[in-house]
Amino acid sequence: MTVAAPVPETKVDPTDPGVRWLRHRLAAGVVSGLALWTTFPPMEWGFLAWIALAPLFWLVVLPDAPAKSYLAAWAGGLVFWVLAVPWLRMIGSWAWIGWIVLGLVFSLWWPLFLLMARWAVFRLRTPLMLAAPIAWVTTEYLRAYFLTGFPWYYLAHSQYRYLPVIQVADITGSLGISLVIAMVNAWLVDLVTLPLFRPAGRRSKLTGGQSARLWIVTLVLGTTLCYGAYRLSTARFRPGPRVALLQSNLPQGQKNRDREKALAGFVGLIRRAITVEPRPDLIVWPETSYPFSFIMMSPDVNVATLKRQLADISGTISPWEWLETRRAVLENLAELATVAGAPMLVGCGVWDHEPDGLHQYNTAVLFRPSQPGFEFYHKMHLVPFGEFIPLLQALPWLANLTPYRDRIPSLSAGKDPRTFEVGPYRIAAVICFEDTIPQVIGRFFASPDRSQQPDILVNLSNDGWYPGSSELDTHLAIGVFRTIEHRVPLVRAVNTGFTAMVDASGEIRARLPKDREDLLIVDVPLDDRTTWYSRWGDWLGISCLAVTIGWFPLGLIRPRRRARPHA
Numbered sequence: 413m414t415v416a417a418p419v420p421e422t423k424v425d426p427t428d429p430g431v432r433w434l435r436h437r438l439a440a441g442v443v444s445g446l447a448l449w450t451t452f453p454p455m456e457w458g459f460l461a462w463i464a465l466a467p468l469f470w471l472v473v474l475p476d477a478p479a480k481s482y483l484a485a486w487a488g489g490l491v492f493w494v495l496a497v498p499w500l501r502m503i504g505s506w507a508w509i510g511w512i513v514l515g516l517v518f519s520l521w522w523p524l525f526l527l528m529a530r531w532a533v534f535r536l537r538t539p540l541m542l543a544a545p546i547a548w549v550t551t552e553y554l555r556a557y558f559l560t561g562f563p564w565y566y567l568a569h570s571q572y573r574y575l576p577v578i579q580v581a582d583i584t585g586s587l588g589i590s591l592v593i594a595m596v597n598a599w600l601v602d603l604v605t606l607p608l609f610r611p612a613g614r615r616s617k618l619t620g621g622q623s624a625r626l627w628i629v630t631l632v633l634g635t636t637l638c639y640g641a642y643r644l645s646t647a648r649f650r651p652g653p654r655v656a657l658l659q660s661n662l663p664q665g666q667k668n669r670d671r672e673k674a675l676a677g678f679v680g681l682i683r684r685a686i687t688v689e690p691r692p693d694l695i696v697w698p699e700t701s702y703p704f705s706f707i708m709m710s711p712d713v714n715v716a717t718l719k720r721q722l723a724d725i726s727g728t729i730s731p732w733e734w735l736e737t738r739r740a741v742l743e744n745l746a747e748l749a750t751v752a753g754a755p756m757l758v759g760c761g762v763w764d765h766e767p768d769g770l771h772q773y774n775t776a777v778l779f780r781p782s783q784p785g786f787e788f789y790h791k792m793h794l795v796p797f798g799e800f801i802p803l804l805q806a807l808p809w810l811a812n813l814t815p816y817r818d819r820i821p822s823l824s825a826g827k828d829p830r831t832f833e834v835g836p837y838r839i840a841a842v843i844c845f846e847d848t849i850p851q852v853i854g855r856f857f858a859s860p861d862r863s864q865q866p867d868i869l870v871n872l873s874n875d876g877w878y879p880g881s882s883e884l885d886t887h888l889a890i891g892v893f894r895t896i897e898h899r900v901p902l903v904r905a906v907n908t909g910f911t912a913m914v915d916a917s918g919e920i921r922a923r924l925p926k927d928r929e930d931l932l933i934v935d936v937p938l939d940d941r942t943t944w945y946s947r948w949g950d951w952l953g954i955s956c957l958a959v960t961i962g963w964f965p966l967g968l969i970r971p972r973r974r975a976r977p978h979a
Contacts, residue, residue, distance in 0.1 A: 437480050440467035441488030441522070449495040451570035453885035461570040465597040468522065469544050472529040473605055482523040489522030490515055496565055499881035518562070521551045528960050535967030540602055541625055545594040549587050550960045553953030560796055561849050564890060567593045572889040575918055576640035581896040582943035584952045585850055591952065592636055599629045647917050649937035652868065653837050655903050656685035656692035656754075657932040659911035659924050660701055664876040667907075671703035678702075681931045682752050688933055692754050694834050696905040699759040699774065699843050699874040702745070706760035706777060707738035708788075713765045721770040725763065742786075749779035755834050757841060759872040759905075762790070764824075771824040774799060776841035776872055778832050790826025791843040793852045798877075799823040829855040831866055837938075840866035847871045847902065848890040850950060857898050857946040865946070867938055869894060869902040875909030884909040884926050892918045899941040903934060916941070 447464035450457045468488055471481045493515040500511040525547050532543035548567070556563035568589035571577045580588050602625055609616040618626070658681045662674060678697060685692055709718075718731045749756040755778055762775040774791040791799075832839045840856045847853065847869065857865045871891060875884050888910045895902045899916045906912075911932050912923035916939035924930045 437471060437474075437484040438487055439484075440470055441484035441486070442491050443488075444468035445488035445491030445495075449492050452496060452565060453882040453889065456570075456573070456885075458570040458572075458574060461567055461593050462596050463600060465544075465548075465567075465594065466600045468526075469529075469540065469598050469601045470605070471526055472533055472544060473540055473601060482526060485522040485526040486519055489519030492522075492565075493518045497883075499878040499883040502878050502881060517559075518555070521555065525551050528963065531967050532960075532963050535970055536963060538963075539625075541595055541598045541628065544598040544601075545591045546956045546959050548594040549591050549953060549956040552587060552590055553950060553957055556850060556950075556953070560793065561851070563850060564848060564886065566590050566890075568893065569886070569890050572892045572918070575644060576637050578893065578896060578918060579640035579643040580636050581893050581918075582643070582899060582941075582945050585897055585945050585950050586893040587950060587952045587956075589636075591956075592632055595632060596629060599625055644917055647939065647941075649915065649939055652901070652936040652938040653693035653834060654690060654933065654935050655868075655870075655913075656682075656695045657903055657905040657911045657913075657934065658682070658685075658695065658697050658701070659905065659928070659930045659932065660698055660907045661927055661929045662701075662876055662907055663879060664874075667700075667876065668703060674701075674703045677929055679748065681929070682748060682756075684931050685933060686752055686754075692752075692933060693837075694839070694870075695749075695752055695754055695756045696870055696872065696903065697756070697758045698905045698907040698911075699872040700761050701872075701874070701907060702741075702758050702760045704741050704744075705737065706741055706745075706762045706775065707734065708762055708764040709738065710766045712767045717767065718765060721765055724770055745777070745779050745786075746784075750781045753781050755780050755832075757832070757839075757870060757872070759843070759874070762788070772822065773824055773826065774843055775826075776843060776870075778834075778841075787830075787832055789830045789832070789841045789843075790824070791846065792826045792829065792855070793846050793849050794823055794825050795845060829858075831856065837867045838865070839868050839870055841870045841872060843872050844874065845887070847873075847894055847904075848887065850894070850897065853894050853898070854946070854949050860947060862940075862942050865898075866900055868936055869898075869900055871902060871904040871906075873904060873906040873909060876907045879908045880927055888912060888914075888920070888923070892920065897943065897945045899939045899943050899946075901936050901938065903936060915939070 444465050444467045447460050451461040451464060468485060471485060474481060494511070497511060497514060500514060501507050503510070528547040528550065529540070529543045532538040532547065533540055552563070552566050555561070566586050568578065568581070568586035571589055571593075578589055584591070603622070606621060607619050608622055610619045658678055660674070660677060667674065678701065682695060685695060715731055718734070722729055722731060722734055745756070745758060758777050758779065760775050760777050762773040762777075764771040764773060776789045778787040829840070832841065842853065853869070859865055873887065875887065878884065888904070891902055891904065892914055895914050895916050896918045901916050902914045904910065904912050908927055910923050910926055911930070912920055913932070913934040913936060914920050915937050922932060922934050924932050
């Protein structure tokens with residue numbers, strides 16, 4: 413009787429020459445940074461996101477983690493961010509400073525991730541497939557609030573064209589897709605670095621740990637895709653308003669040089685829009701596209717107060733000239749709305765005179781045909797260094813990081829998420845990068861009553877700072893996730909960027925080519941579905957943050973392990 417020799421346990425050693433490329437920690441970080449960059453515009457190799465972070469995650473499970481591991485993670489983050497946001501340099505010849513500073517600051521999230529994940533793996537013996545996704549989602553969630561928030565380049569955003577993958581965002585937000593992608597990357601590391609087979613008679617079979625991991629990945633991915641297919645197949649859209657979206661092509665440095673010519677371009681687009689039957693129910697201008705100052709004034713402001721406030725704007729203009737400008741602008745916009753025969757949503761820079769002081773806003777103003785007065789929404793989320801300068805009084809040199817020289821930006825933020833009623837539809841106007849900030853859009857959906865929530869998101873943007881760059885594509889890609897999270901369509905009127913319409917399933921149904929003046933008229937499909945995310949917001953991000961905070965006190969009472977479990 414012949415007894416078969418036992419099959420030895422198979423284990424891949426991450427320091428073995430067979431995986432020699434992994435021996436260099438710095439290479440691991442840089443490879444992850446490069447690979448992750450390719451998943452976003454301009455390359456958009458979204459499929460690589462599912463493996464791009466595996467080299468970085470390998471640093472998590474190394475038995476020892478000298479400073480070189482954290483340096484490697486930081487280097488990978490720096491490579492990614494420097495390659496991802498070169499469009500910041502287009503603001504001006506000096507803007508490379510802001511580009512480098514942003515890259516240096518946000519690259520620190522990668523070693524922070526490494527610290528959190530390693531703590532969980534070695535102190536708490538948490539499986540990498542659990543530790544890495546939670547730690548990664550925590551860093552993405554924190555970035556949405558750091559320095560007022562920059563939630564760009566989430567892992568999820570690389571998948572904006574893969575509709576079945578991203579439908580789960582109506583439960584988890586975009587962070588849920590990031591978690592799934594990070595889990596798959598972690599699984600690949602476990603596949604390579606943990607025991608793969610164990611003896612089973614004359615054959616070998618997967619170890620219990622590898623089998624469990626395979627089942628978990630299959631279940632999570634399968635559930636995500638099946639849910640996505642179900643949500644796409646059961647979408648039932650109903651007809652909504654017809655919207656005319658005006659797209660200008662005015663370089664930022666020329667927007668205010670020939671104001672009459674700029675205004676004539678928009679008037680020409682409006683005249684084109686009203687020749688198409690049926691006529692639009694709403695006409696939308698891009699952000700700050702109206703070339704003259706829009707002036708709001710409280711009736712409690714007297715002449716003396718107005719004169720004092722005007723000194724902050726110009727030392728040469730009189731109160732009477734200012735009041736005449738106000739009257740002319742109001743009449744001009746009201747007349748355009750009447751000629752168009754439809755409500756008109758106009759992006760304006762606003763001076764608001766109040767008894768307590770002069771305020772400047774980035775605003776969307778709604779005019780209705782043949783009706784006096786107007787409605788407005790002031791932008792709530794201001795862009796640091798573009799619309800205000802944080803810590804300016806303490807650090808005046810920060811003014812050098814702005815695109816302004818003659819006048820330092822000091823806009824005021826709006827306080828309320830106001831909506832507009834256009835016929836039977838409720839419209840939420842969001843300005844510039846607000847459609848990339850999940851918590852800002854969430855404020856419009858805070859009411860549990862669906863009838864009080866917006867039917868449509870309208871984004872007024874000015875991408876004239878970054879003509880022709882990948883910022884234009886990325887901005888549109890991120891907006892896709894707001895439509896799925898709340899099951900509302902998004903329409904965009906943009907200067908130099910992509911004017912477009914995205915339905916409530918995240919499909920980009922129509923868009924204009926960038927960098928040209930044109931008109932897009934769309935019939936917007938409405939969706940009556942409600943979502944878990946609208947009600948509970950970023951519950952997943954909060955949960956991951958709470959878990960990572962809990963890791964540290966728990967880890968202090970447990971001894972550090974030199975090796976992670978092989979189960």
